[in-house]
Amino acid sequence: MSFANLKAARQAKQSYVTPSTLESSRESSAVSPEPVTQPAERTVTETIYKSIPEYLEIRTSSTSGRGLWTTKACNPGQVIFAVKPHAAALSNERLDLHCSQCFGEGNNTSLKRCTKCQVIYYCDSTCQNVDWPLHKNECAALQRITTSGETSIPSDAIRCLGRIMWKRQKQGPTSAWTREIDLLQSHNKDIEPSAYELHTHLAVSLVRYLGLSSPSEIASFGMASGADLANFVSRFVTNTFTITDPSLTPLGASVSPPVALINHSCDPNAVVVFPRSRPNAQEPLMQVVALRDIAPDEEILTAYIDTTLPKAMRQASLRETYLFSCTCTLCASAPDVVDPRESVSCPKSPIHPPTSIILTMMFQKTLSRAAPPAVPHYKKTDEVLDALRIGQQALDKATLLQFSDPAKARQLTSKLIPILTSAGLTPPSHPLLALTRLHTALLIADLPQPQSQSPITPTEAQASLDEAVVAATKAVAGLDALGRLLAVDEPAPRAPGSAAEDALRYPPSGAKRLRLALETLVHARAELSVGFGAANEGGVVGRGLREDIVRLERELGMWKKGVGEALRDAREAKVGRSS
Numbered sequence: 001m002s003f004a005n006l007k008a009a010r011q012a013k014q015s016y017v018t019p020s021t022l023e024s025s026r027e028s029s030a031v032s033p034e035p036v037t038q039p040a041e042r043t044v045t046e047t048i049y050k051s052i053p054e055y056l057e058i059r060t061s062s063t064s065g066r067g068l069w070t071t072k073a074c075n076p077g078q079v080i081f082a083v084k085p086h087a088a089a090l091s092n093e094r095l096d097l098h099c100s101q102c103f104g105e106g107n108n109t110s111l112k113r114c115t116k117c118q119v120i121y122y123c124d125s126t127c128q129n130v131d132w133p134l135h136k137n138e139c140a141a142l143q144r145i146t147t148s149g150e151t152s153i154p155s156d157a158i159r160c161l162g163r164i165m166w167k168r169q170k171q172g173p174t175s176a177w178t179r180e181i182d183l184l185q186s187h188n189k190d191i192e193p194s195a196y197e198l199h200t201h202l203a204v205s206l207v208r209y210l211g212l213s214s215p216s217e218i219a220s221f222g223m224a225s226g227a228d229l230a231n232f233v234s235r236f237v238t239n240t241f242t243i244t245d246p247s248l249t250p251l252g253a254s255v256s257p258p259v260a261l262i263n264h265s266c267d268p269n270a271v272v273v274f275p276r277s278r279p280n281a282q283e284p285l286m287q288v289v290a291l292r293d294i295a296p297d298e299e300i301l302t303a304y305i306d307t308t309l310p311k312a313m314r315q316a317s318l319r320e321t322y323l324f325s326c327t328c329t330l331c332a333s334a335p336d337v338v339d340p341r342e343s344v345s346c347p348k349s350p351i352h353p354p355t356s357i358i359l360t361m362m363f364q365k366t367l368s369r370a371a372p373p374a375v376p377h378y379k380k381t382d383e384v385l386d387a388l389r390i391g392q393q394a395l396d397k398a399t400l401l402q403f404s405d406p407a408k409a410r411q412l413t414s415k416l417i418p419i420l421t422s423a424g425l426t427p428p429s430h431p432l433l434a435l436t437r438l439h440t441a442l443l444i445a446d447l448p449q450p451q452s453q454s455p456i457t458p459t460e461a462q463a464s465l466d467e468a469v470v471a472a473t474k475a476v477a478g479l480d481a482l483g484r485l486l487a488v489d490e491p492a493p494r495a496p497g498s499a500a501e502d503a504l505r506y507p508p509s510g511a512k513r514l515r516l517a518l519e520t521l522v523h524a525r526a527e528l529s530v531g532f533g534a535a536n537e538g539g540v541v542g543r544g545l546r547e548d549i550v551r552l553e554r555e556l557g558m559w560k561k562g563v564g565e566a567l568r569d570a571r572e573a574k575v576g577r578s579s
């Protein structure tokens with residue numbers, strides 16, 4: 001495998017899928033809540049949600065509204081259900097890199113541009129024809145914008161909202177499609193002024209994009225008033241999913257009412273993926289995949305937010321966007337339970353195991369500067385708190401700069417990781433884990449290309465590669481990236497040292513490195529087949545890994561054969577000399 005392949009495999013920091021916003025109008029929830037103490041009640045939906053398999057039930061509770069429950073057991077990696085979203089739109093930066101119909105990847109020479117609007121690209125005329133019934137209106141809207149002299153194309157949110165509006169016009173207000181959209185939960189009545197401003201801005205931009213000259217024209221879309229439109233926008237905000245490519249890079253926005261029925265847990269039992277399961281498939285197809293065993297009568301739950309964040313940050317994010325306080329098992333755990341997301345090493349701690357960690361309560365507003373009573377001898381609280389503050393600032397800045405100024409971003413990650421580590425933060429704690437992941441991604445993106453003209457020596461190339469391997473190892477997650485880094489042909493393998501030296505060296509060289517790469521890739525593939533669905537063989541990334549695994553097995557076989565032959569030659573030479 002080359003550096004170029006690895007660079008292409010760079011991962012986005014985000015979790016698999018994020019419903020990007022949450023609307024909050026309780027009024028919209030057409031289903032009446034049940035008492036908290038009661039188990040969620042089955043909600044009968046005779047003519048809608050036909051894409052949900054029979055073994056899933058929509059139930060309603062007073063705590064989280066509607067949700068999806070399974071009536072039969074699901075295994076890790078099982079695709080619980082798959083749907084094509086009601087609407088999807090590529091983000092502006094991706095418009096000339098993907099087909100707007102199937103989201104397949106291409107470039108501005110391989111893809112065909114719509115000759116009318118000159119904005120939307122397709123794989124070929126088949127994709128274009130499939131999309132035409134919807135693109136027809138979109139095309140006219142985009143032409144209006146480009147000919148009016150406006151330079152910027154509306155955002156993916158506005159284009160996705162536009163697609164939903166045109167489709168609901170075609171489907172009619174009583175169709176199952178429109179009713180599912182109208183039943184999406186809204187928080188319109190509860191939102192904060194800042195969110196209200198965002199919704200109003202979206203609604204105004206949408207009206208302009210649709211080419212409406214007066215609010216009354218909204219009636220042609222089956223809406224009675226501007227308030228209906230505001231509510232519609234609010235629903236969109238609460239129930240949108242970010243579409244990602246197989247390496248989890250965000251591609252655009254999508255809405256699927258059946259998938260949006262799934263409630264949140266910070267310790268989810270399922271994940272939503274866009275696996276690109278088959279080449280040329282009519283995608284983006286959304287799949288809900290079981291992450292672990294799910295028992296009959298258990299609720300299907302996904303994570304709306306980054307679950308590597310500490311509790312206080314998760315709760316703030318859920319409240320701000322989704323307007324609820326999470327009471328999942330992770331959030332409700334006892335305050336003295338050590339959460340690896342907010343932990344520091346304490347070698348003297350009486351807690352076992354010996355590498356025990358202590359809870360710092362570092363993200364809580366009522367931050368106490370006193371050492372936690374469980375470990376009265378702990379002296380570094382101030383140092384930890386300072387490290388956390390500057391670590392978070394550096395993470396925010398480096399995240400912003402990662403594409404525009406990667407060198408500056410890398411300076412920040414390189415500087416802060418040792419500071420946070422020496423302050424005692426453990427590898428899975430926040431923001432150390434996030435910084436390490438970003439650092440790994442930046443190192444991978446910066447690996448020298450074999451064909452590049454830069455005057456880099458093989459030894460320097462080897463040093464960059466090894467640095468990336470070390471960082472990927474500390475990043476805890478992303479086994480596929482680590483395995484693929486280890487599998488890169490070494491530019492300048494180190495000469496073997498003494499057995500003791502070799503045992504301590506990381507990353508190793510030669511056959512030992514290949515074996516480690518193979519083991520890591522086998523683990524990564526097993527993980528991916530859970531995360532992306534076993535039936536999809538781990539999606540495109542999982543299938544790519546299978547090829548790497550086969551190649552490594554072959555290389556290791558050749559290595560063994562070569563070593564065996566060399567040993568035999570040496571033995572024969574020795575026998576020859578002594579006879």
Ligand SMILES: C[S@@+](CC[C@H](N)C(=O)[O-])C[C@H]1O[C@@H](n2cnc3c(N)ncnc32)[C@H](O)[C@@H]1O
Pocket residue numbers: 019022023024029063064065066067183184185187238239260261262263264265321322323324325326327328
């Ligand atoms: C994408 S919708 C999920 C489906 C929604 N319950 C419904 O009835 O349509 C997200 C909204 O569901 C509710 N929700 C999701 N997970 C929740 C949880 N763990 N606890 C409380 N409310 C939750 C929140 O109101 C959130 O804004």
